[in-house]
Amino acid sequence: MVSSKMQWFGTLLYLIFFLRVETAFGCEKLLINGGHNWYPYFYQDETNHKGIIGDIVLRAAAHTGIKTEIAQAAPWKRILFDLRSGRLDVVAGALKTEEREKLFSYSSPVYFSQFRIFVHRDHQFNFSTLEDLIGKHGVKIRGLSLGENLDQFAFENLVIEEITDTNSLFKMVAAKRVDYGIFYHYSGLSEIDRLNLGNTLIPLPTPLTQEPLYVAFSRKSRCLEQIQQLSKEIARMKENGAIQEIADYYARFINNRKVLRDDD
Amino acid sequence: MTSRAYQIGLYSNPILSPGWKLDLRWLMIAITFSGLISRYSLADELFFGVTDEISDITAVSGSKREEDLFSSPLSISVISAEQIKKAGVISIPEALRLIPGVIVREQTNGQFSVHIRGFDNVPAGTSLTGLSNRFSLIMVDNRKVYDYFNGGLFWETLPFTIDDIERIEVIRGAASALYGSNAMTGVIHFITKRAEGDTTLEANLMAANPSSTSGHFATEHSFGMTNFRLSGFTDQRDRYQTTYYSFAEDQYLPVDQINFTSGIGHYPDPEKARDAHALMLSLNNDPTERFAYDLSFSHQDSRVQKVHISSSDTPLTINDSNTSAVNINLNYDAFFVRASHLWGKQATLDIPDFNYDKANSQISMEYQFRKPQWIIRPGISYKSIVYDGPFIGGERRLREAGYLLRTEYFPTPQYRLVAALRYDDYNLPSDNYFSYQILGTYRLHHDTLLRAAIETANRSSFMINHYLDLMFTFPNNPSRRVDISGDPEAELVSITTVEIGLRHQLNFNNWFEIELFRSDIEDFTSFIVQGTGLDGSQLVTTRQLEWLPTEATQLGVTVDWHYEAVNWDLNIFLTAQDTHVDEQAVSISKPLTFINTDNKGTPDYYGGVVHNWQPLDRWNINTHVYYLSSHTFALEQTQGNAHNASAMYANLTISHRFNNWLNGFVSARNLSNQSESQHFFTDHIDPLYVVGINLKWAP
Numbered sequence: 001m002v003s004s005k006m007q008w009f010g011t012l013l014y015l016i017f018f019l020r021v022e023t024a025f026g027c028e029k030l031l032i033n034g035g036h037n038w039y040p041y042f043y044q045d046e047t048n049h050k051g052i053i054g055d056i057v058l059r060a061a062a063h064t065g066i067k068t069e070i071a072q073a074a075p076w077k078r079i080l081f082d083l084r085s086g087r088l089d090v091v092a093g094a095l096k097t098e099e100r101e102k103l104f105s106y107s108s109p110v111y112f113s114q115f116r117i118f119v120h121r122d123h124q125f126n127f128s129t130l131e132d133l134i135g136k137h138g139v140k141i142r143g144l145s146l147g148e149n150l151d152q153f154a155f156e157n158l159v160i161e162e163i164t165d166t167n168s169l170f171k172m173v174a175a176k177r178v179d180y181g182i183f184y185h186y187s188g189l190s191e192i193d194r195l196n197l198g199n200t201l202i203p204l205p206t207p208l209t210q211e212p213l214y215v216a217f218s219r220k221s222r223c224l225e226q227i228q229q230l231s232k233e234i235a236r237m238k239e240n241g242a243i244q245e246i247a248d249y250y251a252r253f254i255n256n257r258k259v260l261r262d263d264d
Numbered sequence: 265m266t267s268r269a270y271q272i273g274l275y276s277n278p279i280l281s282p283g284w285k286l287d288l289r290w291l292m293i294a295i296t297f298s299g300l301i302s303r304y305s306l307a308d309e310l311f312f313g314v315t316d317e318i319s320d321i322t323a324v325s326g327s328k329r330e331e332d333l334f335s336s337p338l339s340i341s342v343i344s345a346e347q348i349k350k351a352g353v354i355s356i357p358e359a360l361r362l363i364p365g366v367i368v369r370e371q372t373n374g375q376f377s378v379h380i381r382g383f384d385n386v387p388a389g390t391s392l393t394g395l396s397n398r399f400s401l402i403m404v405d406n407r408k409v410y411d412y413f414n415g416g417l418f419w420e421t422l423p424f425t426i427d428d429i430e431r432i433e434v435i436r437g438a439a440s441a442l443y444g445s446n447a448m449t450g451v452i453h454f455i456t457k458r459a460e461g462d463t464t465l466e467a468n469l470m471a472a473n474p475s476s477t478s479g480h481f482a483t484e485h486s487f488g489m490t491n492f493r494l495s496g497f498t499d500q501r502d503r504y505q506t507t508y509y510s511f512a513e514d515q516y517l518p519v520d521q522i523n524f525t526s527g528i529g530h531y532p533d534p535e536k537a538r539d540a541h542a543l544m545l546s547l548n549n550d551p552t553e554r555f556a557y558d559l560s561f562s563h564q565d566s567r568v569q570k571v572h573i574s575s576s577d578t579p580l581t582i583n584d585s586n587t588s589a590v591n592i593n594l595n596y597d598a599f600f601v602r603a604s605h606l607w608g609k610q611a612t613l614d615i616p617d618f619n620y621d622k623a624n625s626q627i628s629m630e631y632q633f634r635k636p637q638w639i640i641r642p643g644i645s646y647k648s649i650v651y652d653g654p655f656i657g658g659e660r661r662l663r664e665a666g667y668l669l670r671t672e673y674f675p676t677p678q679y680r681l682v683a684a685l686r687y688d689d690y691n692l693p694s695d696n697y698f699s700y701q702i703l704g705t706y707r708l709h710h711d712t713l714l715r716a717a718i719e720t721a722n723r724s725s726f727m728i729n730h731y732l733d734l735m736f737t738f739p740n741n742p743s744r745r746v747d748i749s750g751d752p753e754a755e756l757v758s759i760t761t762v763e764i765g766l767r768h769q770l771n772f773n774n775w776f777e778i779e780l781f782r783s784d785i786e787d788f789t790s791f792i793v794q795g796t797g798l799d800g801s802q803l804v805t806t807r808q809l810e811w812l813p814t815e816a817t818q819l820g821v822t823v824d825w826h827y828e829a830v831n832w833d834l835n836i837f838l839t840a841q842d843t844h845v846d847e848q849a850v851s852i853s854k855p856l857t858f859i860n861t862d863n864k865g866t867p868d869y870y871g872g873v874v875h876n877w878q879p880l881d882r883w884n885i886n887t888h889v890y891y892l893s894s895h896t897f898a899l900e901q902t903q904g905n906a907h908n909a910s911a912m913y914a915n916l917t918i919s920h921r922f923n924n925w926l927n928g929f930v931s932a933r934n935l936s937n938q939s940e941s942q943h944f945f946t947d948h949i950d951p952l953y954v955v956g957i958n959l960k961w962a963p
Contacts, residue, residue: 159636164322
């Protein structure tokens with residue numbers, strides 16, 4: 001008797017763990033998330049603006065009459081994990097890799113991210129090629145990949161410390177403890193403002209690297225039809241200049257802040 | 265099971281006879297689990313190369329610089345302040361029960377003995393002091409707090425509490441090449457909280473039954489660029505009982521019924537297990553400044569009952585300690601300087617010979633060169649330890665000068681090779697010791713790290729071993745005397761450890777680590793009874809420190825598995841080990857005879873389960889089970905053997921965050937295996953019921 005129950009219990013466990021139990025819930029709304037405070041690409045605050053890519057997704061959804069909800073801020077790994085499992089429908093802003101392409105579908109490129117070299121204003125140097133960084137001491141966030149080729153070059157030729165948080169990154173550059181720090185361009189400017197280091201640090205004009213950014217969609221979403229519509233609308237927005245319009249708005253905003261800072 | 269399985273024809277094949285039924289069941293379970301693993305062993309390439317590293321936990325002790333735990337070339341574990349608080353831990357050594365590879369036994373309320381990987385009671389047959397751990401180095405903010413009286417640590421002298429700890433890092437394996445002598449089976453590194461510039465005021469209060477009360481405060485503030493933190497505590501613990509075990513009577517008795525032949529019979533307050541107070545002031549500036557510093561002053565005053573000085577009557581003695589310390593860490597670019605000085609008095613009550621002053625001065629300097637694919641770190645260190653007491657005939661000094669060179673080379677992004685070499689020059693014995701760590705890691709995949717290590721270490725000299733010069737006349741029987749002397753040239757115990765390890769991330773919230781290790785220890789010494797004879801009117805027993813041919817070999821494996829869900833997490837860890845001793849002395853009286861045997865003082869299996877569950881916002885329920893399999897301590901004839909049966913110590917803690925400034929918790933500790941001694945006839949450890957609150961004001 002006991003063994004019979006055990007077998008049923010085992011079978012149930014098997015079903016839970018091995019078989020995908022497809023639930024037949026309908027799609028009520030798209031659940032959207034993005035990198036936590038990834039200014040200006042995606043961020044969450046009280047305003048209606050959610051960053052360049054956040055706004056692109058929300059406007060595209062509004063145009064097509066799809067209901068949306070912004071999910072709670074979460075670590076990046078959990079966001080990607082949820083997107084893979086279908087608990088999240090859309091990630092507003094992600095890089096494309098071979099592995100990710102197997103698991104997610106993607107929009108066409110909607111914007112780009114730039115890595116910049118941030119230096120102390122009194123400690124600027126010419127940077128036009130990667131060789132200009134040889135012999136200098138840099139710092140970046142632990143695990144931050146700059147792309148395969150640049151990572152390999154950095155490994156073979158550069159000395160780059162790795163640290164856990166952006167506060168330390170910019171403070172180390174400000175204290176001249178290192179010669180430069182590597183970070184996203186606009187996010188970096190935003191962090192510098194937050195740390196009141198606008199008079200001390202600047203990004204060098206030449207980007208270190210530039211990567212296209214995409215909207216990523218879950219392949220296991222309950223809203224595949226809506227996702228298809230959204231993807232088409234995003235492509236249409238790119239063609240009719242609506243995406244550029246959103247990007248220009250943020251560029252004006254960033255430039256205004258920059259002018260204000262320079263005036264200070 | 266058999267009947268149903270037979271009906272459906274599973275055993276219709278004669279090869280699948282009923283004798284195979286059990287095997288088949290295990291096979292099915294194995295297949296199920298392998299399926300589970302394969303389903304959840306998704307190679308998470310998508311997480312790689314983004315902005316998040318595989319492990320978000322960092323450690324500094326493994327390479328003397330911050331690195332993510334997953335990449336560390338050593339066997340290392342980290343436990344955070346948050347994890348400690350969730351577990352309702354109220355004593356610092358107890359927190360180490362949350363870490364794999366650490367054996368923790370409670371002696372009296374709040375007093376513990378701690379071993380890393382074991383070698384408990386090796387060699388066997390010695391005195392009670394042979395049960396203390398003299399193989400592991402303990403550090404606080406890079407300051408070595410190891411005690412040179414007879415090795416080990418006086419845990420009660422730590423000038424901080426659980427509430428001052430930022431995190432604890434534990435290295436398993438020999439690490440003398442990194443940190444000098446005594447890091448033989450590992451290193452326990454306490455990293456205390458560091459003021460960060462905000463003004464805060466904190467109070468932590470705890471009360472428990474049996475009567476225990478503890479109060480802790482801390483305040484942080486900044487003056488200009490300088491951040492400071494002031495903290496202090498008072499901690500009073502009653503024993504679980506008032507009786508003491510009598511070796512002569514083989515039972516626990518009230519103190520007035522024990523015949524104290526050795527004279528160690530002064531127990532003015534048998535109820536009191538621990539009475540400790542301390543204060544610590546720390547100053548620092550931002551660690552990212554070009555010139556960064558940490559400066560601290562601490563003072564502690566404590567009286568505890570614990571297993572310390574060997575007594576032929578009862579295991580516990582009362583020990584007083586009053587010490588102060590300053591510690592300075594300076595950092596300019598890649599240049600690191602650390603200096604510290606500790607001074608004070610310690611005493612074992614009622615034994616005037618063991619009342620002494622002590623001072624411990626340390627300085628070390630290291631520089632880290634960074635080149636692409638290379639990190640080179642040379643350094644020098646110097647240590648001077650001075651004790652002044654009757655047991656060593658006045659003031660005596662131990663000196664160590666160390667020279668370190670640590671090199672890391674990264675031939676490809678997947679490989680890492682580390683060679684750390686250290687040369688130590690001692691005044692006693694007048695000899696030099698060389699230790700090394702050769703380590704290699706290979707990142708097989710972004711979520712899998714293989715590592716291998718060969719490491720050596722040695723113990724330092726102690727006052728007892730090298731300077732002891734004592735003629736002890738029994739107060740209750742002046743016709744009896746024991747003459748004990750150390751050996752200034754006694755060799756230092758040394759260890760060689762070989763390890764291989766695997767870390768694998770099954771998923772972003774699910775990872776495990778396996779480490780296989782083999783350690784060989786040799787060059788033990790022990791106080792050997794030379795004989796007994798008449799000296800005038802006194803019958804004198806002479807004991808002299810002698811080198812022993814004893815060698816111990818330990819083979820073991822530690823498995824550590826972490827799983828984290830949205831509102832719960834689980835950590836299971838277990839160590840299995842076997843220690844064999846060659847040339848174990850049958851007794852410590854001359855003439856010595858030796859046998860080969862297994863060491864039974866270290867449990868064959870030990871580990872724990874830690875589970876946190878947040879059923880509701882602001883609530884956390886922590887279940888912690890700590891397990892030690894049966895083991896037996898064997899001491900010299902007058903004290904005999906103690907068998908500790910397999911035991912599982914269960915704790916349950918419920919904590920609640922009322923608001924941003926008030927947390928509260930209740931905890932029930934030692935819920936299982938109640939009223940048993942965890943050490944050598946020390947107190948029966950009863951359940952302890954704790955209630956506590958944490959107040960934090962931060963404008």
